[in-house]
Amino acid sequence: MSLVTRLQQLALVAAIGSMSIPAFADEPVRGGTLRMIAQPEPPTLMLGLNQQGPTQFVAGKIYEGLLRYDQELQPMPGLARDWSVSDDGLEYTFHLQEGVLWHDGEPFTSADVVFTMEEFLSEVHPRARGVLAHVEEIEAPDEHTVIFRLKAPFAAFIQSFEVSSAPMIPAHLYQGTDFRDNPANETPIGTGPFKLERWEQGSYIRLTRNEDYWKEGKPYLDGILFNIVPDAASRAVAFETGRVDVLRGGDIEYFDVARLEQMPDVEVTTEGWEFLSPTIWMQFNLRNEPLDDPRFRQAIWHAVNRDFIVDSIWSGYGKVAKGPVNSASPFFDDSLPDVEYDPERAIELLDEMGLEPNRRGVRATIRFLALPYTETYIRMGEYIRQQLQQVGIELDVTQTDVGGWAQTLGQWDYDMTINLLFQYGDPALGIQRAYVSSNLVKGSPSANVSGLDDPAIDELLTRAATESDPEERFRLYSEFQHEIVDNAYFGYLIEAHFPTVYRNNVRNLVNSAIGLNDNMAEVWIER
């Protein structure tokens, strides 16, 4: 073959190669409407008043927080352009972005931050109330500086400024009003890259580009359309027929994800849940027999095949959980022992306890409060029931809806349930409430409903929350994780990796630890 021919061939190959990759494919372009699904329909878009998942998802584009977090949970600039923490860990200083306008044209200043934290969120935001209890005073020395002084060091404080944890609220519309009855709640005004254009109740929510957004040239999209589609099967069809571009984790059942993934030009990612990092666990009521015996709890743990749950029920979208701290957290201790699936060992433990099988083979009956979220959770509950039956533990199942579940749990009227615990960026913010004895309060499903009352755990969690040195915090949280697992206080099932299904012309969809809940200023559609 002559040199010329070879060169010609090479040129041809290069030409074909370049044809399949359009020029500047990774250069963001302006324009287009991103179509997604909001389900269930958010009750309101006033993020300060409601922080349910769908509200965060939609209103997270309208409102903004002082900080964002990358997928390693490190803070990134949001409405604050930079920040510093004093050496004693007591003073947090934030410098705000300049030239930021509310959607109604008023300027965003430090006075808004002070109002939001001091008056608004400390009254109506359940999670922020807990965080703000650590704050001694908030000061605004000038229009673009805010200083928080804490009562005592609280290392998780820097993780508390993400948009759903502390959305900035316009003081000029809310100061001096009844926040819940303010007419402005129906027309949310934030600083975010998108504004509410129209909300047709039961049908759709349309957001439109904020032309005055403070980040030059952003957002790329002209708008975002959230369809309201109440049925999971119909949501899958909506994606298949091309009426939506993105399905968020939880929009469709896991068995449908695997099917849609086979479609051409469709991609699936499980990124963007690092901040929430949901861990699904078997929460026992430690007050009740025989669950007060660690051997019984260990038996339950050994009797459940968690690999099967991950692989078959969750279609592989998750991994077996080792303990109370999610492996996405920097405080996760990988040296925790693996609790094996070992029904024989479970039976040994039950024998050791003297729980003999009766004529039906039942050694003990406990009440199981099923978690009524989606078909996947229901199937998981049924599988666990079958597994425990094999070692002689009978589950007396209570089927209810979310309202009944929350009520029953809050009243401690259960023996075992499946629950979902979010990490919210730091163990002190996300999981501590479920483990400390100071939170043994009847009524709230989010309190320590299980009756765990272990001074060692109280001590470890309290010290870890106020400790500033990251290494010492890691050591304390590590000890906490071992204490929980060694005593088998609870059974940890799975770290859920909620899959986002999307068409691959949607670019840069996930670029922070809150994934699709973030403001989407950087998302663009390739055309």
Added chain:
Amino acid sequence: MDRLNFIAGRLVKGALIVLAIAIMNFFIVRLAPGDPVSVLAGQSGAMDQDYMDELRQRFGLDQPLIVQLWIYLQNLFQGDLGTSYRQGRAVLSVILERLPATLLLTISAAIISVILGVVAGSLAARRRGTWWDTLISSLALLFYATPLFWIGLMAILLFSLVLGWFPAFGMVSPEKEYTGIMHILDVLHHLVLPMTVLGLFYMAVYARLTRASMLEVSEMDFVRTARAKGLPEGYITRRHILRNALLPVITFAGIQAGHLIGGTVLVETVFGWPGVGRLAFDSLLQRDYSVLLGIFLITSIMVVIANIITDVVYTFVDPRIEVKQ
């Protein structure tokens, strides 16, 4: 005049019935475990007991039940249906936003089911024993026995996903931003599947009812007399058989008004139709008592009115029914 008095009497009775229903509903919705605050707490992820108490106080849920009922009735007589706990908006406007969609769906489904059901039923009766009869009767049995939501899902799979004829969900195409006549056509395009699915069940009932009733009437003496007089068969069918056979159909149509609203919960959910049925289901899950009570009240008023209309229509169709107070 008699007829007016009759209607007035019916309206008074209807109002009393609605009041009784309102009181009963008030207690029924509270039978489900949990209240709006426990649902909010379950969803917020970190609501403490103090906060829950604050909310209960704000919503008036800390009052004894009988006091809550008294306040509810007082407000009701002033035309105030209360505020949605969940949305923080007036219940009446929350419901009125969604009512037109449900009325469009139910009324069109009712009309199509009555017309097609009666036509199919009379066809089956007149062609008794032929393959027409077998086909209509079998289809009627099939649609009568199959759950609505399953038919709905199958319809979506076939007509939206495979054939692409009709949209899979919603009442409009929001991305198109249609106005005027295009908007109306867009809504009608979206209406076809949910209306047909909701109508199918009742169509089946009407067809079976009409067929059975017509066969019964056609055996009667006056029909034989009419035939003996040499009247044309078509005339006999229309004037004598069908008119008499329609009475049970009308009775059923009155009852159906209530059932249709129930059916919309399923159909509106499957087709993402933004109506009251779905609002009721969502409100139930959220324990949004005020919205739920508002929906029950408005639908019970509608059912009572539908029944009054049925009674009045009787007096026109059946001369044997006298108008008496």
